[in-house]
Amino acid sequence: MKKITTLVLCVFIICSFLFVGVSCDKKQPTAFKLIDVKLTDENYAIAIGKGKTELKNQINNALAEIDVDAIIEKYQDMESVEKGYDIPNSADGIENPLIVATNAEFAPFEYKKGAQYFGIDVEIAVALAEKLGKTLVLVNMNFDAIITSVAGVNMDEGVSNDGYDAYTHCDIGIAGLSVTEERLDSVDFTNTYFKSSQVLIVNENDVTFDECKTLSGVETLLAGFSNKKIGSQSGTTGEYYIKGSGDWLKGFSNITFKGYSSHSLAVQDLINGNIDFVISDYETAKAVVASYDVNANMRWQKFVKFFFTYKGYLDVVDGLKNTLIIAFLGLIIGIVIGTVIASIKIIPYKNFFQKVLSSIGDFYVWLFRGTPIAVQLLLIYYVALPLMGLKVSSIIVAIITYGLNSGAYVSEIMRSGLSSVDGGQMEAGRALGLSYGKTMFKIVIPQAIKNILPTLGNEFIALLKETSVVGFIAVTDITKAFQSIAGGSYEYVIPYCVLAICYLVLVSGVTLAVKLMEKRFKKSDRSC
Amino acid sequence: MIEVVNLEKSFGDKKVLDGINLSVKEGERVVIIGTSGSGKSTLLRCLNCLEDPTGGAIYFGGENIADFKVDINKHRRHIGMVFQQFNLFNNKTVKKNITLVPIVCGLENYRKSKRKNFFITLSNVFKSKAKKQSLIPITETPAEIKRKADEKADELLKRIGLFDKKDDYPSTLSGGQKQRIAIVRALAMNPKVMLFDEPTSALDPEMVGEVLSLIKEVANEGMTMVIVTHEMGFAREVATKVLFVDEGKIVESAPPEEFFTNPKSERLKEFLSKVL
Numbered sequence: 001m002k003k004i005t006t007l008v009l010c011v012f013i014i015c016s017f018l019f020v021g022v023s024c025d026k027k028q029p030t031a032f033k034l035i036d037v038k039l040t041d042e043n044y045a046i047a048i049g050k051g052k053t054e055l056k057n058q059i060n061n062a063l064a065e066i067d068v069d070a071i072i073e074k075y076q077d078m079e080s081v082e083k084g085y086d087i088p089n090s091a092d093g094i095e096n097p098l099i100v101a102t103n104a105e106f107a108p109f110e111y112k113k114g115a116q117y118f119g120i121d122v123e124i125a126v127a128l129a130e131k132l133g134k135t136l137v138l139v140n141m142n143f144d145a146i147i148t149s150v151a152g153v154n155m156d157e158g159v160s161n162d163g164y165d166a167y168t169h170c171d172i173g174i175a176g177l178s179v180t181e182e183r184l185d186s187v188d189f190t191n192t193y194f195k196s197s198q199v200l201i202v203n204e205n206d207v208t209f210d211e212c213k214t215l216s217g218v219e220t221l222l223a224g225f226s227n228k229k230i231g232s233q234s235g236t237t238g239e240y241y242i243k244g245s246g247d248w249l250k251g252f253s254n255i256t257f258k259g260y261s262s263h264s265l266a267v268q269d270l271i272n273g274n275i276d277f278v279i280s281d282y283e284t285a286k287a288v289v290a291s292y293d294v295n296a297n298m299r300w301q302k303f304v305k306f307f308f309t310y311k312g313y314l315d316v317v318d319g320l321k322n323t324l325i326i327a328f329l330g331l332i333i334g335i336v337i338g339t340v341i342a343s344i345k346i347i348p349y350k351n352f353f354q355k356v357l358s359s360i361g362d363f364y365v366w367l368f369r370g371t372p373i374a375v376q377l378l379l380i381y382y383v384a385l386p387l388m389g390l391k392v393s394s395i396i397v398a399i400i401t402y403g404l405n406s407g408a409y410v411s412e413i414m415r416s417g418l419s420s421v422d423g424g425q426m427e428a429g430r431a432l433g434l435s436y437g438k439t440m441f442k443i444v445i446p447q448a449i450k451n452i453l454p455t456l457g458n459e460f461i462a463l464l465k466e467t468s469v470v471g472f473i474a475v476t477d478i479t480k481a482f483q484s485i486a487g488g489s490y491e492y493v494i495p496y497c498v499l500a501i502c503y504l505v506l507v508s509g510v511t512l513a514v515k516l517m518e519k520r521f522k523k524s525d526r527s528c
Numbered sequence: 529m530i531e532v533v534n535l536e537k538s539f540g541d542k543k544v545l546d547g548i549n550l551s552v553k554e555g556e557r558v559v560i561i562g563t564s565g566s567g568k569s570t571l572l573r574c575l576n577c578l579e580d581p582t583g584g585a586i587y588f589g590g591e592n593i594a595d596f597k598v599d600i601n602k603h604r605r606h607i608g609m610v611f612q613q614f615n616l617f618n619n620k621t622v623k624k625n626i627t628l629v630p631i632v633c634g635l636e637n638y639r640k641s642k643r644k645n646f647f648i649t650l651s652n653v654f655k656s657k658a659k660k661q662s663l664i665p666i667t668e669t670p671a672e673i674k675r676k677a678d679e680k681a682d683e684l685l686k687r688i689g690l691f692d693k694k695d696d697y698p699s700t701l702s703g704g705q706k707q708r709i710a711i712v713r714a715l716a717m718n719p720k721v722m723l724f725d726e727p728t729s730a731l732d733p734e735m736v737g738e739v740l741s742l743i744k745e746v747a748n749e750g751m752t753m754v755i756v757t758h759e760m761g762f763a764r765e766v767a768t769k770v771l772f773v774d775e776g777k778i779v780e781s782a783p784p785e786e787f788f789t790n791p792k793s794e795r796l797k798e799f800l801s802k803v804l
Contacts, residue, residue, distance in 0.1 A: 428615035431578060432629040432717065433605035442628070446619045 084116030114310030333403025338410025608714030704735030
């Protein structure tokens, strides 16, 4: 009976999720429009690590030979571009690679349809690699991380940057990057390949800017606002336009700024009515507006198109694999570390060596429980490993970081598990002539594990869901996979509902497995 | 068999045992009585170093086992111990409880002998014929060790009438059954001496009898025993020597008849007048 109830409830929940998707479909989303006034003048260029003069010259020469205008012309109508590129996302095993950092949620400059890359920057990168005789590797990461991964870590800040060869994750960054003073502090830029500007996107029925045709008109209006909210992709020029940036942009302190991880999310929030305007690069704004106009009513078709026709499922399968690998191996590493620390901590009378080990364990738990996993990922991948001069693939970094993080939690779980076992068990084993280690392994730890199994299951579930932040170090997990479907299609409801269902199914599987194991262990608690 | 010389034990500043001298000979059955907190349980637990003595020496099998350098596990295998709280392994069936340690120890010895034989063979290659070492004889294969432990467990379980419970887990048994299994678990190691730490104190009154009669049975087979108990009648019946411990010292030591009928010290007279 209980099982039937659970099953019915599950089906009900999944159905209601899908219903939300369908019913949203019926509700006409508010349309919006672009205010055709160019707010800034900016130059898009390719970011490159400081001091890499030779590579920079090579790229400048190659850029001069590439017909950028033709590529831009081709993307005036995004829908008509059929041919994308399959580009590897890791330099492992690739000879003479050109590793390019990008953020493929920035149509028409770079975006994904399923597993394939599209966009102006992508085509430029492809052409560049061809001219330089290198193999292109495209690392898709959060926009905020691009400059960091190109700049690398300045290991000797006191020394002038001449001839300085820092360790970098990526050779160059192509992501519609405008040349700004702040960015020039960390990286160099090549010649400009595109001139762009910031524009505003507003709701269609918003008439505030209808009369304005000039820059000064718009700026006067902006300066006169109070209680208005404006959104943009974090770290883009739009943000600095509102917040102000040195001598270049004076900013508008009367307007509240909200940063999003992609332009399309900002636009989604505009539709939902949480912000009043979106500020965005002109080309992108145009693509967003065009995309919505065409497909306002076709959520399901769009999702199906991106998922099946454009092979988005390949990304999802890859992401699912990564999520499971990171969570599972992370938990195993966590259990090993946790058990070792807990076993040292519960020794009643410690000698000097054991005391030192125990305080190292305390420090480790303090460090990894006290900081968020996202911060640990960023610090280990972008700071710690480069400082050590190690080049490790990002999925392995993710597994190790999650293992270290979970070890801190498991050590405390394990300690409570070990101390929940009656002390008489250890005494009886020792009195019969077994050593401390043998008694621990054969008698105490099996009983401890039985006691903490539900909590360990909890830890695994938490870990499984925490993997959703590995996008910070450019690993595709299941969240990132659906995000890229959503980002490509400007359609969030269905992908996120399906994502939620994926997580629910995964977690249900784990719950079931834990229950079965508990049942198996419970044998010693009842008569046979 | 056990010689205790000037044994001392303190927890922090508190001295629990203060200069204990005791000798247990083969076949002797020593019963220790005393008020709670007098140190009698600590004394018993010191005999197999479950509590590490802070001073003095305990000689067993020709070695001072209070010395940290001695391999205590080897000696503990010859000293059976029965606890107040039974302490059966909760994650093992009744039969596994009995066979676990004999099998683990048997396999440990087996592997150790094999390892040693390997090195002997290796070093023999470089030695002249007269100097060659002989191998350690290995009498039992792992399978035989397991079979023997199984047979012994079956035999012991049949003896206490709990053979039909052999595949049950301890949580399903009564206190009396658990304690009888704990006793045969200790017996399965073929100990030279057995220590009982208040074996009936945690039992329901109706189950005390079955446990005591098993201990008596083992005693009648000539097992050397040291027993801490509050059962005076049982002490009188089974003991060959009774000790009265108070404030960490042995106040009186005498054969049971004399101990109970003609106590010498004031402290013991007072104690006996209360409990008898």
